[in-house]
Amino acid sequence: MAKVLVVGGAGYIGGALTDQLIDAGHDVRIFDNLLFEERYLKPVEFIFGDVRDAAALKPHMNWADTVVWLVGLVGDGACSLYPRLTEELNIESVNWLVRNFDRRIIFMSTCSVYGAQDGILTEESPFDPLSLYARSKVEGEKILGDRAIYFRLGTLFGLGDTYSRIRLDLVLNLLTVKGCLYKRMSVYGGNQWRPLLHVRDVAGAVVKNVDSTLVGPYNLHTENLMITDLAERIQKYVPDATVEKTTLKFEDSRNYKVSSDKARNTFGFDPQLTPDDGIQEIQRLVTQGRVQDASSPRYSNTDFLRPLFAPQQSPLGGEIIPPVWQAR
Numbered sequence: 001m002a003k004v005l006v007v008g009g010a011g012y013i014g015g016a017l018t019d020q021l022i023d024a025g026h027d028v029r030i031f032d033n034l035l036f037e038e039r040y041l042k043p044v045e046f047i048f049g050d051v052r053d054a055a056a057l058k059p060h061m062n063w064a065d066t067v068v069w070l071v072g073l074v075g076d077g078a079c080s081l082y083p084r085l086t087e088e089l090n091i092e093s094v095n096w097l098v099r100n101f102d103r104r105i106i107f108m109s110t111c112s113v114y115g116a117q118d119g120i121l122t123e124e125s126p127f128d129p130l131s132l133y134a135r136s137k138v139e140g141e142k143i144l145g146d147r148a149i150y151f152r153l154g155t156l157f158g159l160g161d162t163y164s165r166i167r168l169d170l171v172l173n174l175l176t177v178k179g180c181l182y183k184r185m186s187v188y189g190g191n192q193w194r195p196l197l198h199v200r201d202v203a204g205a206v207v208k209n210v211d212s213t214l215v216g217p218y219n220l221h222t223e224n225l226m227i228t229d230l231a232e233r234i235q236k237y238v239p240d241a242t243v244e245k246t247t248l249k250f251e252d253s254r255n256y257k258v259s260s261d262k263a264r265n266t267f268g269f270d271p272q273l274t275p276d277d278g279i280q281e282i283q284r285l286v287t288q289g290r291v292q293d294a295s296s297p298r299y300s301n302t303d304f305l306r307p308l309f310a311p312q313q314s315p316l317g318g319e320i321i322p323p324v325w326q327a328r
């Protein structure tokens, strides 16, 4: 049993991970500034704080045997809103982490570091980051070197737990909700490949590595699918939904297939949940009336953060710095 501090643990992955860490018998503490939430209800020790506030974070690092670093701005759109904040949260905080913690670190990277490349990509394949988000993860990995294990995650889908925010800005979740609610799925381009992974299978991989000594990059995915094939897969469950193809948008130009053999062969990575499982999970949410409006900003990192980052005019003249930007 280890003392595990999950920094950024109140989010999408954090919800699933916390459950599985507790089930595995670990002592879990969450540190998070609730960027997207007004409350945290999970019955687990919770510390409200900003990762940039070293004095607030340090005592909890001193307590921990293992730190799982989930914190950061996530996704191309969200990171492009406020590049300086992205650098602070996704790069500079990682620098602080390695200088202030000498035990086990588990870090989340992304397959977006591969950008657009043909063939099946392994951990030896070159980087081709197409966005600030992807570049910030490349930098994070370089800073960590052999001080951490880092998972290059595919595009996630599915439900993490019963408490945490659902993200509908992820391709499988979004297309399924649109197909179920509006009977229409818009696909940009469509021939891009994505490695997909259920959010609860990320948690499984982390739990297997809480006290392992493995370091370096590991791709994690369950199935590589072309977006158009994903839409057809969804039609299996929502036959009255049509697929509409539109012009490729920049954020959908990523295109990669990966191999997760290294993770399978090294630590027995064994994803349990398929895209079909995720589609049915999300479909149930809609048919039970639990999701009403797919375009609500609460489901999208970019749409939720955009107004928080917008400079505001002071009634006395001049700009007010968005509060989320101020170090706390």
Ligand SMILES: NC(=O)c1ccc[n+]([C@@H]2O[C@H](COP(=O)([O-])OP(=O)(O)OC[C@H]3O[C@@H](n4cnc5c(N)ncnc54)[C@H](O)[C@@H]3O)[C@@H](O)[C@H]2O)c1
Residues within 6 Å of the ligand: 007, 008, 009, 010, 011, 012, 013, 014, 031, 032, 033, 034, 035, 036, 049, 050, 051, 052, 069, 070, 071, 072, 073, 074, 075, 089, 108, 109, 110, 111, 152, 153, 154, 155, 156, 157, 170, 301
């Ligand atoms: N979801 C995906 O598809 C995906 C894919 C690849 C990699 N990842 C990586 O996995 C990690 C977690 O992703 P997620 O989907 O759970 O993201 P998320 O946005 O749901 O969670 C991030 C958490 O960090 C917290 N946070 C943000 N700024 C903070 C600050 N200044 N101080 C303290 N807490 C702060 C937020 O409140 C949130 O709870 C990220 O590093 C992400 O880049 C996610």
